[in-house]
Amino acid sequence: MLILGLNMFHADASAAIVEDGEVAFAIAEERLNRRKHFAGFPALAVKACLDAVGAKISDIDHVAVGQDSDANLAKKVQYALANPTRILNFIRLRQRKESMRDVRSLLAKAFEVDPPQLRFQEHHLEHHIAHIASAYYCSPWEKAAGFSYDGSGDFVSTMMARCEGNNVEVLDRVFLPHSLGSVYTMICEFIGYTKYGDEGKVMGLAPYGKDSYCDVISKIVTPKNSGFQLDLSYFKPLGSNSGMQILPDGTVHLARHFSDRMEALFGEPRQPHAEITQRDMDLAFALQHRFEEIVFHLLNHLHRQVPCDELAMAGGCALNSVANGKLFDRTPFRSTYIQPAAGDEGLAIGAALHTYHSVLQQPRRHELKNSYLGREFSDSCIESSLKKARLDYRKLERAPLLEAVAEQIAAGNVIGWFQGRTEWGPRALGNRSILAHPGLPNMKDILNARIKHREWFRPFAPSILADYQHEYFEHDHPSPFMLHVYKIRPEKRKLLCAVNHVDDTGRLQTVTREENPMYYDLIAAFHRQTGIPVILNTSFNENEPIVCTPEEAIDCFQRTRMDVLAIGPFLVAKSKGENRVP
Ligand SMILES: [Fe+2]
Numbered sequence: 330m331l332i333l334g335l336n337m338f339h340a341d342a343s344a345a346i347v348e349d350g351e352v353a354f355a356i357a358e359e360r361l362n363r364r365k366h367f368a369g370f371p372a373l374a375v376k377a378c379l380d381a382v383g384a385k386i387s388d389i390d391h392v393a394v395g396q397d398s399d400a401n402l403a404k405k406v407q408y409a410l411a412n413p414t415r416i417l418n419f420i421r422l423r424q425r426k427e428s429m430r431d432v433r434s435l436l437a438k439a440f441e442v443d444p445p446q447l448r449f450q451e452h453h454l455e456h457h458i459a460h461i462a463s464a465y466y467c468s469p470w471e472k473a474a475g476f477s478y479d480g481s482g483d484f485v486s487t488m489m490a491r492c493e494g495n496n497v498e499v500l501d502r503v504f505l506p507h508s509l510g511s512v513y514t515m516i517c518e519f520i521g522y523t524k525y526g527d528e529g530k531v532m533g534l535a536p537y538g539k540d541s542y543c544d545v546i547s548k549i550v551t552p553k554n555s556g557f558q559l560d561l562s563y564f565k566p567l568g569s570n571s572g573m574q575i576l577p578d579g580t581v582h583l584a585r586h587f588s589d590r591m592e593a594l595f596g597e598p599r600q601p602h603a604e605i606t607q608r609d610m611d612l613a614f615a616l617q618h619r620f621e622e623i624v625f626h627l628l629n630h631l632h633r634q635v636p637c638d639e640l641a642m643a644g645g646c647a648l649n650s651v652a653n654g655k656l657f658d659r660t661p662f663r664s665t666y667i668q669p670a671a672g673d674e675g676l677a678i679g680a681a682l683h684t685y686h687s688v689l690q691q692p693r694r695h696e697l698k699n700s701y702l703g704r705e706f707s708d709s710c711i712e713s714s715l716k717k718a719r720l721d722y723r724k725l726e727r728a729p730l731l732e733a734v735a736e737q738i739a740a741g742n743v744i745g746w747f748q749g750r751t752e753w754g755p756r757a758l759g760n761r762s763i764l765a766h767p768g769l770p771n772m773k774d775i776l777n778a779r780i781k782h783r784e785w786f787r788p789f790a791p792s793i794l795a796d797y798q799h800e801y802f803e804h805d806h807p808s809p810f811m812l813h814v815y816k817i818r819p820e821k822r823k824l825l826c827a828v829n830h831v832d833d834t835g836r837l838q839t840v841t842r843e844e845n846p847m848y849y850d851l852i853a854a855f856h857r858q859t860g861i862p863v864i865l866n867t868s869f870n871e872n873e874p875i876v877c878t879p880e881e882a883i884d885c886f887q888r889t890r891m892d893v894l895a896i897g898p899f900l901v902a903k904s905k906g907e908n909r910v911p
Contacts, residue, residue: 331388332391332392334394334682335371335375335393335432335676336674336677336680337435338369338370340526340575341368341673341674342579343357343673343674344371344377344677345702346382347678352467352697353381354377355378357674360875364874368580370439375436376440387442391452392449393454393684396456398483401485404504457477457502458683461476461492461679464641465666467682468666472494473639474631475488475497477642478509478646479510480645481511482673485502487556489631495691501555501556501634505567506564509557509620511586512559515564515587518583520598520599520605521605529648533786534609535610535614536834537831538610538613540611542611543619545594562590563587563590564586596608617652629660632660636661639662639663639664640664640665643679645673647812648755653814654836665813669754669758672754674753699809700756701751701758701845703752711747711879711897717880718887720901735854736858744764746851746895747869748760748848748896749847757866757869757875759838759866760845761875762867763776764864767825767828772827773827776789779891781867788829788835789828790865791835793837793840794853795839797856801818814836817834827865840852882894890903
């Protein structure tokens with residue numbers, strides 16, 4: 330049985346294919362069309378799904394979409410009637426959503442077939458149920474608390490659920506306009522981070538701030554019974570503008586969220602690219618602080634309703650790895666399964682698995698143990714790309730390749746590392762990564778000057794052999810998808826200075842041999858050579874979606890000042906002269 334899952338006409342459009350209950354392939358459209366956070370129809374991703382399982386679109390049995398415009402309709406109507414000046418925007422939004430419900434026509438058009446040839450049944454699933462399903466059905470558990478939170482989806486910002494056996498039972502929803510994601514986005518915009526997806530940058534800025542605004546920011550969002558509420562006077566009214574707009578070319582555009590009250594309180598908003606002031610850092614600090622207080626209030630309430638150790642979590646806010654890292658100290662939960670694609674691309678997997686288990690009542694058998702669900706390329710394909718680019722390369726056996734790459738990292742060089750299948754979700758986890766020495770004091774500056782050109786305050790992340798986590802970090806809970814930030818032990822901070830953030834933390838990826846043998850063995854080789862079981866790991870890109878194909882990797886390698894490219898079994902080095910600062 331083939332089930333195609335889709336996230337479409339929504340940020341991070343994606344497709345996933347579930348074959349007899351196993352996720353066989355999943356990819357975000359941005360990796361294929363090279364347009365970050367693309368929010369149109371994921372035609373290339375669907376094609377890649379079909380190619381991966383050798384199927385035609387007419388072979389698909391079910392199509393599941395992680396969005397249901399009929400969900401929570403009563404709440405939407407209630408809000409619109411209470412705010413008559415904003416009804417027009419709601420009607421426009423609904424018309425747009427109606428036009429994308431016709432999945433059959435969209436797929437028939439994309440694959441140039443007659444609609445009657447498509448025999449699939451169509452399923453639409455509420456946004457946050459799809460988020461929770463994406464985590465729970467990929468977890469190893471038969472029972473868990475389910476939690477999802479983001480800006481909004483189907484008029485809801487937060488959902489709590491009891492997950493048991495095949496079913497996800499919704500216990501509670503927080504409806505718009507109350508949204509923790511909107512609070513985060515609003516303050517990000519105020520301090521000059523105005524693009525969709527900038528929230529992670531502000532999370533990195535927060536530890537540079539002080540607690541000067543915590544009292545004020547805490548008034549913007551307050552706990553209320555099992556949920557929370559916003560003081561709406563700090564926000565532009567919901568429906569007063571177009572909110573998050575999808576432009577005709579699939580670009581996501583954010584309208585201004587903050588009201589004049591923010592300016593009256595804090596002065597002029599920071600313009601993008603202007604200097605970051607202490608005020609901006611303090612606002613980031615207060616925002617992260619309050620965000621954590623509210624989310625732990627919600628999770629503690631959820632635990633009272635579903636008293637178990639296991640928490641399955643997704644939604645864009647579940648990418649807040651700083652909050653995730655504190656969860657074990659601030660709530661009774663003892664294990665997390667956070668979907669590696671916690672943001673909206675993950676809806677494709679959630680909708681497909683929910684159809685299989687909850688709608689069709691097929692037994693649970695799938696556990697998603699790694700995020701390597703995307704495209705891979707044969708050695709011959711990689712070699713022909715190298716030849717086409719006229720690069721000198723050596724082909725090595727596995728063991729000598731790992732030793733040579735580890736030596737290069739130990740010598741302080743920057744490596745492009747391209748192996749196996751692309752990662753699912755926003756993190757590079759050792760298949761499309763740029764790797765470097767975690768213990769060289771100038772490595773962060775080198776990476777930023779030569780390749781990444783990121784904001785000065787953003788940390789780089791460590792990948793660590795899971796067996797050594799307890800020696801280097803103050804927490805033992807695994808972080809296989811780089812979604813937890815933990816304190817680095819005091820005696821190891823100097824050794825990991827290039828990945829030690831200003832507050833002595835690291836957003837680690839714990840690597841086991843079972844999840845990624847090639848990457849594990851590379852870190853083990855580096856460990857043998859240096860005594861450090863950790864490698865600095867950042868995504869293989871330069872202000873673009875993470876590279877997918879060999880050609881894109883080679884282009885990024887040539888365009889930037891990486892030293893070495895390890896692509897499949899091939900090793901390519903630049904001559905030293907090529908990397909000299911002009
Ligand atoms: Fe979402």
